[in-house]
Structures are given as C-alpha cells and as structure tokens.
Amino acid sequence: MSNRWGLMKFIGRRLFLGVLTLFIVSIFIFAATQALPSDAAQSVLGRNANPERVAVLREKLGLDKPLLNQYFHWLWGLVRGDPGRSMSNDVPILDFISARVVSSLFLLTLASAISIPLSLLIGAVQARRRDKTFDQISSFSMLALASIPEFVIGVILVITFATVQWKLLPAVAQFGTDRAWQHLDQMVLPTATLVLGAVPYISRVTRAALIEVLDSDYVEMARLKGAPERTVLWRHALPNSLGPVFQVIALNIAYFAGGVIVVEYLFNYPGIGGALKDAVGIRNIPVIQFLVMILATVYVLVNLIADVATILVTPRLRTRVS
C-alpha cells in the first residue's frame, strides 16, 4: 500500500528529526552542566576543598581533557547505553536509576490511563450539554483546579486522606526495592495529584474542539440526514475533534514526565523526579545529564506519537503524506 509506505516515510523523517533534536539537546545539557565556566569538580567538593582532591576528581570526571573530547566521550557512552557512573557513590548510573525509571514510567502510565479517558468524557459531556448546569459547574471547578499548583493539591490530598482528616491511605511511598505495582495503595495519592493537575487542561481542549465540530456544517448536515445523536457524536463529531486533543494529551504526558519532580518529592516517591532532585542537590552531574536526556526523549517520542495519531485520524493529512 502506497498509503502505508508514505506514513512510514513520514515517521522515518520525524524519527530522524527527533534524533537530531536530542542531539542538540545533548549539547545544551552538556554546556549547562559539565562545560560551565565554573569548575564542576570544585563546585561538587565545595569552595574549601582540598586542591588535591579536586584534582583527583577532575581527572576522574575527565575534566582535564579538552571539552570536545569530554562531550563526545559522554555522547558515545549514551549511545552505547552507558551513561557513566554516579559521582556520589561510584556505581554505574543504570544500576540504581533503572528501577526508578520504571517506577516513574508506571506512575506516568497510571496517571495517563486515568486522566485521558476521564478528561475526554468530561469534555464530551460538557460540549454536548453546552451552557447547561453540568457544563457550567464543571467548567468552573476545572478552572479552579487548574489554578491550584500541584504541590498544593498534593498537600490537600495528604491532609484529607492520609493524615488529619481520614487516615485511609499512606502519605508517602515507601516500597524500597519492591516494584511500584506491588504497593498500589501507595500509588493512589501521587496518581490522583497528577490526574487532578492534567484533567482540567485536556477536558477544556476536548470541550472546545468538540464544540467547534458540533457547530460545523457537516454535523448539521448529519442531523438533517436523520442521524441519531449517538452517531452524530461518535461517527461525525469525535473523529474530527481528536487532532487538537491528541496534541494536548502529548503535552500533558510530556509534562507528567517532567512535572513528576514536585509530586515525587512530595510523596517521597522513588522515581526519576526524586533522583533528579537528589542529583541536583549534590551536583551529581552524570546523573543529571542522563535524567534530563531521558526526559527529553520522552518529550520527543510522545510528540511524535501524537503527530502520527493526528495524521491517522485526518484523511486529508493521511493522503497528503502518501
């Protein structure tokens, strides 16, 4: 099928551009951490550190080599899947980060799996009952929710469900070396915080996109053809409103990936957010570099998926790429 071939070519081109983006991102990350004018080894060890120890650390970090060397050495390591060793405890980064990446991905997946269908449903109902009571009340509360920062939402949830009001759920996540899904009760509050942060945005865009489509000529035409409301909504309206919805979903997932830092900190959740925070605290540069690259990759991938999904639901675009 020429159609499929065209789409593959499109994906291929976008993947290439994605890799290019990551390459540029890697330059920025490197420049912002290791290559800063201030000496990384010095800043790790503190201003009053013993010069000999600084020199040892410099050598170990490769800071004594030319900048380009340092950069390509690091980049080559990344490409091979070896981000290097953690500075603080001298173990390979992958050894202690991979579990955290999995935990974070699990949290992200859980939050997405709940917030996306929930927001679509809310947005759809709002659009169908535009300006009616449900729409007005939910639109207002969504707006209110969107204006509260995540950590406040998190704190309120903790106060309400874990500490002061009702002691129903654990306030912090403590599953040590266990996997996150073995302690679902500890997942509830972190997930809920993320969901409550994302639903207002996705549902708002869904509502707006759907309202625009419901006002379109072709939806009026479908009704004038005698289409049942169910068909009008599911066959005629929804597929045409998915484009912008996919885009905002992608933005939110990407945001989950970065925005988890606050939430993970709040609940002491052992994910990459917590790891990043710790690494920044002790200037563990290789770990910072690696984690930021992971976040950038998630960003690029999620946006690519959203673009491909948009093309798949839009025949006009689909026939153009082929």
Added chain:
Amino acid sequence: MSPSAAATTKSTAASTINAVTIKDLRIVVDSSGEDIVDEVNLAIAPGEVLGLVGESGSGKTTVGLSVLGHARRGVRLAGGSVHIGDSSMLELDDKQLRAARGHLVSYVPQDPSTSLNPALRIETQLMEVMEFHGFGESNEARRERAVEVMGEVLLPGTRQFMRRYPHQLSGGQQQRVGLAMAFACRPSVIVLDEPTTGLDVSTQAHVLTTIRQLTSVHKVAALYVTHDLAVVANLADRVAVMYAGRIVEQGPTRTIFDDPQHPYTRYLTAAAPDISGDHTIVGLRGRAPSPGKRPVGCAFALRCELAIAECHEVFPAVTEVAVGHTVRCYRAGDVPDRTLAKGVQFGSSSTEGIALALRNVCCSYTGLQVVHDIDFEVHQGECVALVGESGSGKTTLSRSIGGLHRDWTGDIILNGSPMERSSRDRPTAQRLSIQYVFQNPYSSLHPRRSVGESVARPLRVAGVGKHEAQRTVGEMLEKVSLNASYAQLYPDQLSGGERQRVAIARSLVSRPSVLICDEVTSALDVLVQAAVIELLLQLQRDLGLAMLFVTHNLPLVRSLAQNVVVMADGKIVEFGPTDHVLAHPTEEYTKRLLADTPSITQALTSGTLASKPRRAISPE
C-alpha cells in the same frame, strides 16, 4: 399568499395535493423573542420547483431549514405550521423528526466543501442515510441504490470512487455527492440552499440540469433558496421573493420577471446582470433591516421611492393581482408604470493612451508556470474585464500586475515605464498609481483602523500631511456615496457594501491611473453589487481611470467593460470588444462558457432549462 391561492396556482394539474404546505410560519430569536421570519405562507406541488429569493439576512435559509423542522442555534420555530403529506413537521418529536429528515424531506447545503464530513469516505456518508431510515432490504440493496443514485447525479459509482474522501473530489463532485445523499431515499420534498453558489458556471449548469431532471422525474417538490435570479429564471416554476423575513411577492417565474408588482422585486430584477440583452444594471442604496429590527409597516418603505404614509404604519395584506400571483404592497398597481432611473452607461471604447500594457507575461506558482504569454493593453478611461473560471490564472495574473505576486517574467508597463516584479521594489509614485481592490471587503480592511485612517493610508505613504489627508479623505468618502462622518467608524460597524465602498475610496484616494478590481462584488448581494458597479463606472468615467475588472461573472461583464479578455488554463483564449465577444464568440471555450451561463432573458423567451437542448443525462 393564502393556502387556497397556492392551491389554485397549480390549477393546471388538477390532481395536485401539495407536497409541502407552510402556513403562517413565524421564527424568532430565542433570547429576545424578536421575529426573523413572519407570516410566511408557501405551498409546493410534487415535481414543482419553487425559488425562494432574497438578500442575505432576509430569512430565506431559515425558512428552508424549517421545512426539515430544524432551527439553528439561538433561533426558535415559534408559530405556524409546516406540513409534508400528513406530517406536521413542527409538532414531531425528536425521533419522528429523525425519521423524516433525509427520508421524507432532504436538504442540499450551500457549501459542499464544509458540509461533507472530512473524516468519512463518501461511501459511508451516502450509505448511512439509507441505513438510518432502513431504506432497502439489505446492505446489498442499499449498495445497489447507492450506485444507482451516483449515476443519477452523473458520478461514477465505482468502488474506487466511492472510497474517496471529500477532499479528493472537486467542488462540483462534492455538490453532486450532496445531491446523491439528498435523493438516495427518494424523498418527496427537497430543500436546496444555494447549492451552486461556489461553483463555476459550467459545473453550475451541470448541477442545475441534474436537479431539474431529478425533481421532475421523481416528482419531488423542491424549495430552491437563492439570491441568484438567473438561476431561478432557469430552474423554478414559481418564485417567492422575501424581504426582511416576510414574503412580499409570489407568482409564476415568468410573471415575476416580466411583470413584477412589488417595488423590491422590480429593483431585484433590475439589479441582476444578464448575459443577453443590452441591459444596464441599476443599484439601490441603503440596506435591508437586520433580523428582528424590522420597522413598523412595510420593511422596504425606507428604501422605496413609491412609499406613502400608510407604508410606514401597517404592513399591507396579501393582494392577488392575478391567478397565483400575489403581492404585499399598497402601490402594487403603480409599480410597472414607473421606469427606474437609468443606469450608468459606459462610454465607447477609448483610443486614448495606453495606461497598462502586458507583454509576454508568464507567472509561476511554486516553480510551476501557470500563466503563459499574456499580451494585452488597457487604455486610459477604459475598462477591460478579465474573465475566467477558477484555476484559469486570472487572479495570479492580476496579483502579478499589482506587484503582490512576484514570480513572473515578461514586461508589465505602466504609463510607458516597465515595472519591477514586486511592489516593494517599485517607486512610491508607481505604487500609488496602480491600485488594487480585493474580493472580500470583510478581510481587506484593517479591523482596528478607523475608516478615515484606512483611506488616508495611501496619502500618508505619499507624504501628504495629516490635515490635508483628512480633508481629502472626506471628499473621497463623499465620492463613493458615503459621507465624511464615516471616517470615524470602524469596519465592523459597516455593511458589506459600505466596506467595499471604503476599500474603493482607499484605492482611489491616491489618484491612481490604473485600478485592478479582483472579483470585488462576489461577496455582495445583487442589489449591493449593482450599486457598487454603478459607483465604479461613475468614478471610472469621472476620473478617466483605466480599470482591469477580474471576474468569473460573465453577465456582469456585459454591463461593465468595453473589452473582455477570456482566460482558460493560464492562456488568453479570446480578446475583443465585449459586445462582439459575447454575441459572436469564436473560440469553443468562450462558446461553452456562454452556453453554461444562466440567462434570465433566454430562460424567459425559450422556457426553462428542461425544455432546452441540454447535455445527455444518463438514464436511470
């Protein structure tokens, strides 16, 4: 018109029971209760086409949709009745309405490009109408019917074609799919809402023939909503004229055109450009009252030169002036005796100096040459019409002349000196002496600039001082029949016609020698169009302008231009004096274009489309 009068109209066919009967229809704005349609009475017999004519905002589409029991958002069907057979459309519940729509009565929308769902294959959209209504025993039966109805609208019913998406069809094909959906379930009534407005004349001719055939063969009653009188003359058996939400005149098509009784109808027919006959179009100032803001009495009285005191007090009752011909006007009898003010005649062809000359002009678009070797001249004080269908390259050419499209080769010579490609590279004086008026007055005026600022802009560019510019702007606004106080207003406070006048004032304020008008009336109603054309001709004569009038509207050319250039596929196919080219076209393309252009005069002298020799229609 009373229902009984409507019934007698069809006295020729004694057996008629009307397919649709609309009685005392009243439609209001939901929030304010102001009526936008009132006292509408219509009846259509099976197989009959009723043309519902009016300007934009007259409520004609609202009436059309009411036949399907549908009212748009914010509008409510408030009173009266619509009967199709035994069904009272305004009393049905949702389920019954759904069953009626698409089956008993169907709808063909104005703009096929936005009315077909971009995400669904045309097969899906065609098949689903039948599925909704359980039309046909099985899926196979429905598929057969789909192929059949595609044939009826002259589209291939092949699987490959049916699996296309709307964007893979041309505008004409899209509209045919719209017709196929409407006819699929063999409805008894069909409402057509300006279905040919956006189409080229040849496509329009095809679509009209198809509509005519289908309605007469299947005895479908059709309500054809439009502002295009030439189309109505060719298609409709009877015409109802709407003004500001009420029907002011109704009667057989020929009578409405030959013997209009209402002054408004008289103006409408006078304003309609016609391809045949030597008729100058006559405009009318002022605008129709907006929906719900109708004055007491006759809404037309404010613009009517025959108005008497009574007109401003009570809306006249329906008078039957002849069998089946009704009118609502106190002065009905007086109208035909009055001759309208004579329209502006254009002068004879000019022999004065050449203002604009094109030599071997070729234009390219994204690397592809779309306009080839164009040579023609426009003399001072002369209007040349550049005519062509969409895609002929006429707009690309005119934009190249204006310096808005820079990818061209050859010479464009303004008053003896060749011009640079892009207007940016042209000296200010040259830029000011060639001016452009755009098609859409709704987007060509800066929304945040007052009329005065917009019109003064070219003067300011020329370095004229603020106060002097202001004075000149005032004078210019008077010249385009607005007044100086309009300078304070913003575009959103103006009607379409007024905006276009402002755009014309802006283009003329710098005293250009050449004016390019790009489809300047296509967004305007017929009366407004006539007024704008009158104005342009007047100004052109007074100022000795050379004018290049780009249009796809051949009838308009007749009342406008001394010379005409016909373009197709980026080439000039014919060039010559307008009267000569329109009367004796030598090229096949021009002949076809002329044949496809609906003409009022021809329709009335030789009967409607159906009786004219037309292209073969594939049998059912």
